[in-house]
Amino acid sequence: MTAFVESCVQTVAGSAGAVQRLTRRNPRAAKLLKALANKKKILVTTHLHPDPDALGSSYALYTLLTQKLKDAEVHLSVKGEITGGLNAAFTRYTNMSLTPWDDAALATYDAVVLLDSQPAFAYSPLPPDMVPTAVIDHHPSLGHRLQCAFCDVRTDVGATSSIIFNYFMELEMGIDPDLSATLLYAIETDLAGAARQPAKLDAIALSSLTLTADMRKLYEMRYVDLPRAYYIAYAQALLSAEVYDNLIVAHLDRIDSLEKPAVIADFLLRYDQATWCLVTAVNGQKLVMSLRTTDAKQSAGHRMGRIMRQLGYGGGHRSKAGGYIDLKSETPAEIERTRRTVVARLLRCLKIPASHGQSLVRLKAEE
Structure with a gap:
C-alpha cells in the first residue's frame, strides 16, 4: 500500500x-x-x-x-x-x-x-x-x-x-x-x-x-440513466444508416436534445470500415448535423464548412464538427431534400460515388 x-x-x-x-x-x-x-x-x-x-x-x-x-x-x-x-x-x-x-x-x-x-x-x-x-x-x-x-x-x-x-x-x-x-x-x-x-x-x-x-x-x-427517446434515436440511426465506402450516413427524426446526433455519430464511427460519419436530425425548424472522422490527414471542421457554404452554419475541430440549416418548411419532402443536398455535398468532398450506398444493418447481417 x-x-x-x-x-x-x-x-x-x-x-x-x-x-x-x-x-x-x-x-x-x-x-x-x-x-x-x-x-x-x-x-x-x-x-x-x-x-x-x-x-x-x-x-x-x-x-x-x-x-x-x-x-x-x-x-x-x-x-x-x-x-x-x-x-x-x-x-x-x-x-x-x-x-x-x-x-x-x-x-x-x-x-x-x-x-x-x-x-x-x-x-x-x-x-x-x-x-x-x-x-x-x-x-x-x-x-x-x-x-x-x-x-x-x-x-x-x-x-x-x-x-x-x-x-x-x-x-x-x-x-x-x-x-x-x-x-x-x-x-x-x-x-x-x-x-x-x-x-x-x-x-x-x-x-x-x-x-x-x-x-x-x-x-x-x-452511467446516468437514459430516457426511452435515446433508444428510439439509436434504432432510427441503425435502420437508416447507409455505408458509402468509408462513410456512414444516418438520419434521426425530430429530436428534443442536440446531443443525440453527436453521441450517435461517435457510436456509428466505431464501425470498423468507417473513417467518416454524418448524422442528421430535425430540431425545431432546423436540420442539425454532426460530422466525425478518424482520418488524421483531413479536417471534419473544414469539410463541414464547405458543406454548409451558402446553406447554413458549420464548423468544428479536425475530428469533430457540427452544423445546421434553417429549413424553408418542416414538411417531410423539404427535410429529405435538404438532407440529400448535405449528403451529396459530403460525398463530392470525399470523392465517393453516390451509387456505392448500402444499408449498414443489411451489410452487417450478410457478414
Whole structure:
C-alpha cells in the first residue's frame, strides 16, 4: 500500500511539474484575474444548449472566481435548455447553481466571461454587438479577431475544461473531489468518439483528476440513466444508416436534445470500415448535423464548412464538427431534400460515388 501511495504522489508531482513547464512561458490565469480585478458583477456563461465540457468548464471557472475575487458578485448562467442523457448528469449530480438567464439583465454586468464558444459563433448566447470581457475556448476561430480584454483560445487542447484545470494549477489552487469528478467527466466526454487523442494538457488533467475525483460521483455521471427517446434515436440511426465506402450516413427524426446526433455519430464511427460519419436530425425548424472522422490527414471542421457554404452554419475541430440549416418548411419532402443536398455535398468532398450506398444493418447481417 505504501508503494502504491508513493506512486500516486509521484504521479501528482509529475503532473504538477508538467503543467508548470507548459505554462511557464505564458501564464494566463493571473492575466484573467487582472482583467476582472475591478469588476463588481461578473457573468460566467457558455454556448446555447451546453454540453458537458461547456457546463463543466463554466462551473469550474465560476468556482475559481468566487474564491479569488472575494469582492465580486459572480453569476453562472446559461441560455437554452440543458437536456439529454449526458447533460442530465450535470444537473443531477453536480452542485451547480444556475442563475436564470435573462437577456435584459446582460446590461447589468460589468464583465462577461464566455467559455467553450466565441462571439461570432452561431450558438453564442450574446447579442452581436456585445463584446465579452474574456473568451476561453478550444475551437478554431472563424477568422474574426477577438477584441476582448482577455482571450485564451487553444485549438491544440481537446476540452475547455482542461484549460480551466490549467488555471487551477497555475494559481496553485486545490480542486475538491466533487469538482474533480465534474472536470474529469467533462474532459472525457469531449474527447470521446472520433478516436480523438488527448493533447498533452488533456492527458495531464485526466491523470491528475483521476487521483482526486469522487469516484462514486464520476460513476453516476458516466452511467446516468437514459430516457426511452435515446433508444428510439439509436434504432432510427441503425435502420437508416447507409455505408458509402468509408462513410456512414444516418438520419434521426425530430429530436428534443442536440446531443443525440453527436453521441450517435461517435457510436456509428466505431464501425470498423468507417473513417467518416454524418448524422442528421430535425430540431425545431432546423436540420442539425454532426460530422466525425478518424482520418488524421483531413479536417471534419473544414469539410463541414464547405458543406454548409451558402446553406447554413458549420464548423468544428479536425475530428469533430457540427452544423445546421434553417429549413424553408418542416414538411417531410423539404427535410429529405435538404438532407440529400448535405449528403451529396459530403460525398463530392470525399470523392465517393453516390451509387456505392448500402444499408449498414443489411451489410452487417450478410457478414
